[in-house]
Amino acid sequence: MAHPLSDPATARQALATMWEIRRFEEAVDDLFARGLMHGTMHLSIGQEASPTGVCLALRDDDAITSTHRGHGHCIAKGADLTRMMAELLAKETGYCRGRGGSMHIADVDTGNLGANGIVAGGIPIATGAALAYRLRGDDKVVACFFGDGAVNEGAFHEAVNLGAIWKLPVVYICENNKYGMSFSTEKSMAVENVAEKAAGYGMPGVTVDGNDVAAVYEAMETAVARARSGEGPTLLENVTYRWKGHSKSDKNLYRTRDEISEWQGRDPIVAFETRVVEAGLLGRDDIAAVRDEVVQKLRAAVREANSAPDADPSDLLDSVYASA
Amino acid sequence: MAHPLSDPATARQALATMWEIRRFEEAVDDLFARGLMHGTMHLSIGQEASPTGVCLALRDDDAITSTHRGHGHCIAKGADLTRMMAELLAKETGYCRGRGGSMHIADVDTGNLGANGIVAGGIPIATGAALAYRLRGDDKVVACFFGDGAVNEGAFHEAVNLGAIWKLPVVYICENNKYGMSFSTEKSMAVENVAEKAAGYGMPGVTVDGNDVAAVYEAMETAVARARSGEGPTLLENVTYRWKGHSKSDKNLYRTRDEISEWQGRDPIVAFETRVVEAGLLGRDDIAAVRDEVVQKLRAAVREANSAPDADPSDLLDSVYASA
Amino acid sequence: MSDQDREISYAEAVREAIGQAMEADDRVFMLGEDIGVYGGAFGVSGDLFERFGPERVRDTPISELGIVGAAVGAALAGMRPIVEIQFSDFTNQAMDQIVNQAAKIHFMLGGAAEVPMVLRAPLGSGTGAAAQHSQSLEAWFAHVPGLKVVMPATAEDAKGLLLAAIDDPNPVIVLEHKLLYRTSGPVPEEAFRTPLGQTAVRREGADLTIVATGVMVSRALEAAETLARDGVDVSVLDPRTLTPLDIEPILADVSRTGRVLLVQEAPGHVGFTSEIAARIAESPALYRLLAPIRRLSGLDIPIPYAPQLESAAVPQVPDIVEAGLTLIKES
Amino acid sequence: MSDQDREISYAEAVREAIGQAMEADDRVFMLGEDIGVYGGAFGVSGDLFERFGPERVRDTPISELGIVGAAVGAALAGMRPIVEIQFSDFTNQAMDQIVNQAAKIHFMLGGAAEVPMVLRAPLGSGTGAAAQHSQSLEAWFAHVPGLKVVMPATAEDAKGLLLAAIDDPNPVIVLEHKLLYRTSGPVPEEAFRTPLGQTAVRREGADLTIVATGVMVSRALEAAETLARDGVDVSVLDPRTLTPLDIEPILADVSRTGRVLLVQEAPGHVGFTSEIAARIAESPALYRLLAPIRRLSGLDIPIPYAPQLESAAVPQVPDIVEAGLTLIKES
Numbered sequence A, B: 001m002a003h004p005l006s007d008p009a010t011a012r013q014a015l016a017t018m019w020e021i022r023r024f025e026e027a028v029d030d031l032f033a034r035g036l037m038h039g040t041m042h043l044s045i046g047q048e049a050s051p052t053g054v055c056l057a058l059r060d061d062d063a064i065t066s067t068h069r070g071h072g073h074c075i076a077k078g079a080d081l082t083r084m085m086a087e088l089l090a091k092e093t094g095y096c097r098g099r100g101g102s103m104h105i106a107d108v109d110t111g112n113l114g115a116n117g118i119v120a121g122g123i124p125i126a127t128g129a130a131l132a133y134r135l136r137g138d139d140k141v142v143a144c145f146f147g148d149g150a151v152n153e154g155a156f157h158e159a160v161n162l163g164a165i166w167k168l169p170v171v172y173i174c175e176n177n178k179y180g181m182s183f184s185t186e187k188s189m190a191v192e193n194v195a196e197k198a199a200g201y202g203m204p205g206v207t208v209d210g211n212d213v214a215a216v217y218e219a220m221e222t223a224v225a226r227a228r229s230g231e232g233p234t235l236l237e238n239v240t241y242r243w244k245g246h247s248k249s250d251k252n253l254y255r256t257r258d259e260i261s262e263w264q265g266r267d268p269i270v271a272f273e274t275r276v277v278e279a280g281l282l283g284r285d286d287i288a289a290v291r292d293e294v295v296q297k298l299r300a301a302v303r304e305a306n307s308a309p310d311a312d313p314s315d316l317l318d319s320v321y322a323s324a
Numbered sequence C, D: 001m002s003d004q005d006r007e008i009s010y011a012e013a014v015r016e017a018i019g020q021a022m023e024a025d026d027r028v029f030m031l032g033e034d035i036g037v038y039g040g041a042f043g044v045s046g047d048l049f050e051r052f053g054p055e056r057v058r059d060t061p062i063s064e065l066g067i068v069g070a071a072v073g074a075a076l077a078g079m080r081p082i083v084e085i086q087f088s089d090f091t092n093q094a095m096d097q098i099v100n101q102a103a104k105i106h107f108m109l110g111g112a113a114e115v116p117m118v119l120r121a122p123l124g125s126g127t128g129a130a131a132q133h134s135q136s137l138e139a140w141f142a143h144v145p146g147l148k149v150v151m152p153a154t155a156e157d158a159k160g161l162l163l164a165a166i167d168d169p170n171p172v173i174v175l176e177h178k179l180l181y182r183t184s185g186p187v188p189e190e191a192f193r194t195p196l197g198q199t200a201v202r203r204e205g206a207d208l209t210i211v212a213t214g215v216m217v218s219r220a221l222e223a224a225e226t227l228a229r230d231g232v233d234v235s236v237l238d239p240r241t242l243t244p245l246d247i248e249p250i251l252a253d254v255s256r257t258g259r260v261l262l263v264q265e266a267p268g269h270v271g272f273t274s275e276i277a278a279r280i281a282e283s284p285a286l287y288r289l290l291a292p293i294r295r296l297s298g299l300d301i302p303i304p305y306a307p308q309l310e311s312a313a314v315p316q317v318p319d320i321v322e323a324g325l326t327l328i329k330e331s
């Protein structure tokens, strides 16, 4: 809950989070390529500043809802990398006991109410969680992540409207990475920015550079304050880009090499490192130390996760219903 | 396809249509009250200017989609009152052979693709019909009617966006009668006018006095021209009011007597009669003649419909699938 | 009048259950379209709005997907929402949240979360509301692992099963037949629970087992009276919950009578009674059958508007009587 | 290589059918998410975008309800749309348009309109995509009067049934199993039609009838080979269309073998094979049964992510073999 450029510790934390996301995704990419991971994976390399900046503006007891591209959200909200990796490796020690996998990863204890395999599926859920907090008299806020593609779903529309009319403590965060799989935002909507849709719901809409963790934080801080004080939701649009294909089956036919490398030039981590050094918050050696620590942490996570027991099929039938 | 105040014949036609709607609804109300009609009925008394003005701006071969409150749309597009009444009386000669009733009344021949019992259900359908015309190289336009309540459905959002990005020949017409059953627009949305939602889809949004048939016509004419020329849809909001309860089970607890009588003071038919007289288009005697003719027409429709054979159950099982 | 004799309507029983649950537990709240001052499309919420106020009896815009999703989220965050969907046909709007979210979250998250919510919706035909307002989709919900599905047939069950549903830590779909709302029966005043997963034996007979749900239970009981006059002694069993399904009493009764008639309002093709038939046919009860299993279902058509067409579309008392007699003759 | 010997994949067969239909009839067009330059989530549309252009192979935003509704409207207005839904799980988003609109319009309008549309969607598990991307909801569609429901099990059927579906003046749901897309088989090059409503006898045997759909057909055939080595001679029947359902060949085969095993991937409770069991149990074939009917279905659970859990959740070849042997022993 501090600006990423306010002090060395926070700067360090923001940087470490972004590196954790980057390295986690790279590890997943690698494990998948080597046939050691199952299913499909949606990586958020290039988008690290958005979850990091957003979650920095949240309290620990605030909640998030996440998406199919949810590893970054989960990490930024404070999940344990080993249990995340264990989930993706289909282990009994994974967050979901191997039942959910990447698209359903959740860590309810750190306030992550769940990734979602359904585009826009989490938006009504976030809205309902915010309603619950209001009804219970909690002053918690929900940060609801979704992509630009999700904005075209009816679920977005219905839920955002409920949030607006009831002035719920929720922030709607569109991670606009320009494509909903292969379909560009130029084609999927007849306006320039997703944030322009906010006016129709009577709420503020803000577009920020989603690769600038400080800008994301600042916009989010304002939105959170608004939400927490009962003034209602904000639609925050973090403009960013995914470097990798949509999922493992993507041949990248719908975008150009040039576009991809242009965005790789706007690496959110490199940009932040430059800024913290320029601001005199961290030295180059601090940065090297952060990188190193993250690499070690990831190695340990993969190692521990790998040696955990496989998900156990024996109680499948008993896992469907909760018991009173 | 002429302004309702452009010449006596058109003025007469507009007036006759409004009276036909009014008298049709009154007849239905009466038949229902006397236990001669089944199901439930949603009457559009007080809203006659909207369908009338809209359909005046359409060509005969243009299409409409309609709603649960659809008698007015059906009449304004040119349907036969006897076959409509026969449908509501569950007769074999009704438009739907007694299978559909009020909420599914349709007259495909005059371009009414159907009422809809599902709030917002017709909006994607209208959009698809417009797509069909585009693909077939027809220059037809679709007028898509829905209520203010429908705007809160995901179907509205998804369909209107499709219409916008594909610049389809469709006009989205919200008949904002201030309530979606009992829930007021003040509560259901955090903006003043439905038309404010248009900007988020990149299309024009226009709010007009929906009780002024000329104003409706003018706005619709512009929207139709735009649609037909390939520039895409418009969101047209006709602000109006229903005098009767939502349906037959409504106790009107959510609105005041005062509000109702205030709106009854803004009777769209009386207002139009005054204007045509002032404009010298019709005399008081012409108006009396129109009223008389409509009364006769309605009486004949009810009589004929009543004497038609009841809907025939014998081929129910063969009515489900079309055969090649 | 003693407590046991008190008769209230099915709609009142539902309302009483909700009121008692809301009094006892702050986490319970309602949301739905026109449940506030309007009192609900079928008058079920009635005065709950006055009693509990607009926060806990929450009127919503026409946004079924949004409000069911809000219930899912609220449940995840520790509340116990009860959503009312005006007509069960409109659950079609909310299927993603019901089926892809509510039903699966507990499982997908490896048990780390629960979704204790109730979705109530009126189903069925008989009011002239035509095809989009008269469906019976209970088979769908029953087919989805993770949901529990309740179809109360009496005022007493409307209350007792609903209170059990509200207690349940899982998403429970409660399908109330709209023709039953105005029927009355004895209902205890206290907040009693009727456990989910217990088939009720509504009548015991020697010759024929009828299994029926929802509004078909009373029709079956009426038919049983007629059949009794024809010398046919009929059992009527009401599973009450489709999931969990308590099949044993049904198999036992069928084994005893040797004849079974399965009655539902929904179209027959791939319906709930298909499952009952299958359960019998894969059990030893099969060997006790004196005649083939017989299903009596709604026609495989959308519900028509015209009254005479509408009543022809679903089983009526005389149809049940006739089917029962045919079964006796066949064996 | 003669025409009859040509082998192509199931995905290619679907694509070929669509291409031929689009060549023959201007009214046919496709719409769906990422079916354009991406070629479809499962690569089915492939080069159709290049061949027919962006108007007729229409990429859409992520708006399932909107695009299915657009297909309904386009069909009403005289076109013959084919919608692709990326995963059949997302039909949940579009249920209103499928069930309340497409299925009912012809009936509700008293025959005054038709909705000739095809909705294609991949179903089933086996790809590690977990609970929201792996469902088998065919039972739902089959339960809705007004829809036809097709589940092609071979490359040949994928083409022939799809061409018949496109011709059909009614809404047809075509559920393609995603594990089948890469399987190959002989497929005639010409635009042949395989009529809807004809059960295919995939194998004929004397001892046991297996009825299976979708990916379970090939598993059943594989199991039949194993069972043959154990001296059990198996028939394998594939209904191919759930609605209309051609039950006669199934009843005939069961009457002949006296034993029946019904296999589906979907959870068993209130599933499609429940209906088959019911049809058998209400027919005279009942009296020819040497053992109770046996169903082998997916577990009543959401599909889990972990590979070993996922495969435990649905019938595999050894499960079919075992169930077959048990049936023989029981009788």
Ligand SMILES: Cc1ncc(C[n+]2csc(CCOP(=O)(O)OP(=O)(O)O)c2C)c(N)n1
Pocket (backbone or CB within 6 Å): A042, A068, A069, A117, A118, A119, A120, A146, A147, A148, A149, A150, A151, A177, A179, A180, A181, A246, D033, D062, D064, D086, D090, D093
């Ligand atoms: C309801 C639904 N429709 C389609 C899909 C398939 N799908 C998964 S991710 C995706 C693209 C989502 O785009 P966006 O919301 O922009 O998120 P991004 O992948 O860009 O992070 C699609 C179409 C889905 N999972 N759910």
Ligand SMILES: Cc1ncc(C[n+]2csc(CCOP(=O)(O)OP(=O)(O)O)c2C)c(N)n1
Pocket (backbone or CB within 6 Å): B042, B068, B069, B117, B118, B119, B120, B146, B147, B148, B149, B150, B151, B177, B179, B180, B181, B246, C033, C062, C064, C086, C090, C093
């Ligand atoms: C999807 C759906 N939800 C709810 C209903 C029940 N219902 C019928 S009409 C109506 C109100 C509609 O309001 P609006 O769109 O403003 O139209 P109006 O009745 O005012 O003409 C409601 C809630 C329905 N028919 N369909």
Ligand SMILES: [Mg+2]
Pocket (backbone or CB within 6 Å): A147, A148, A149, A175, A176, A177, A178, A179, A180, A181
């Ligand atoms: Mg995106």
Ligand SMILES: [Mg+2]
Pocket (backbone or CB within 6 Å): B147, B148, B149, B175, B176, B177, B178, B179, B180, B181
């Ligand atoms: Mg309204």
